Amino acid sequence: MLFAHDTQCGLIAATALVNTEGDGREGLPDVAALDAHFAAYGWTGRHERTEAELHGVRELRPRLRRIWYADEDAAVSIVNGLLRSARALPQLIRHDDEPYHLHAVPRDAPLPTRMAVEAAMAFVDLIRAGELDRLRVCAYPGCGNVLIDLSRNRCRRFCDAGCGNRAAVGAYRARRAAEREP
Template sequence: MVFAHDTEAALVETAALVNTPLDDIAALDAFLREHEDTGVRAGTQDELESVRALRPRFRRFWELGEDELVETVNALLVESRPLPQLVSHDNWGYHLHAVPRDAPLAVRMTVEAAMALVDVVRTGALDRLRGCAYPDCDNVLVDLSKNRSKRFCDAGCGNKSAVNAYRARRAAAVQP
């Protein structure tokens, strides 16, 4: 494990949010189930819009240098006024919640992302946030591999790259 479990979960959720369009409330519901969100939900169009508004804001995390990222994270933390507490619930051991579970979803997501990025910066692991290496893919990823070798997002780009390389090798072998 590179980071604490809650940090990894928040980073993965943040990258997934950037990469996911969330077309409707059902898509948001599915997204939150997949990422095991346990907080209170409004289930409204306003909630969906507030979460969708986070996507371009969060994408910037992958575009900023360390100093700019620190400024951005600090601004998010000031804006959200977290009060970190250790909690244990569901199948999770003790982990950090920085806002109450009944805080608005977008606020919870913002604080969780900001707190996870605190760990990224403190451990000098900013290079673990990168864009997908597949041509024409603008997804982002979090490299949680031990050897820092993840190059492709989770949208099948690694497989597409392998298939393209295989086809290129086959075509080259067939050429006289």
């Protein structure tokens, strides 16, 4: 394991949240979609299921996306801003049969705040480890999704939206077409 479990979960959840927006698509069109995202990424605690909460989560995405394009100093500035605006106070917490891990805001804090702080705390570990280069943009032409490469050999190039399969199929078809050429 490269990072602590809660760090990996935070990085994966932040990546998925950022990828709910882009290229004219809205992956969180309504409260039901936010409910599904909440469940899929194991969020616990307060969840109001309101339009205001949905709006707050949507507003977080561009702030997080900027981290993928930032150099180290800019990433630190973004992360510190997220932590400062939430008045984060890290504490060890154990709940839901999970071992002790860090929470920096109470479980009853608003969901957008908890998402921002969980992501920021995960990025803190990434920055401290000198591993910001694990944040990447999908290599598939025109995709634009972001990814976190948690592989040991740092070889991940494609996002989770099927781009790796599309690239493999395209390469296969190109090879087949080249074989048929006279």
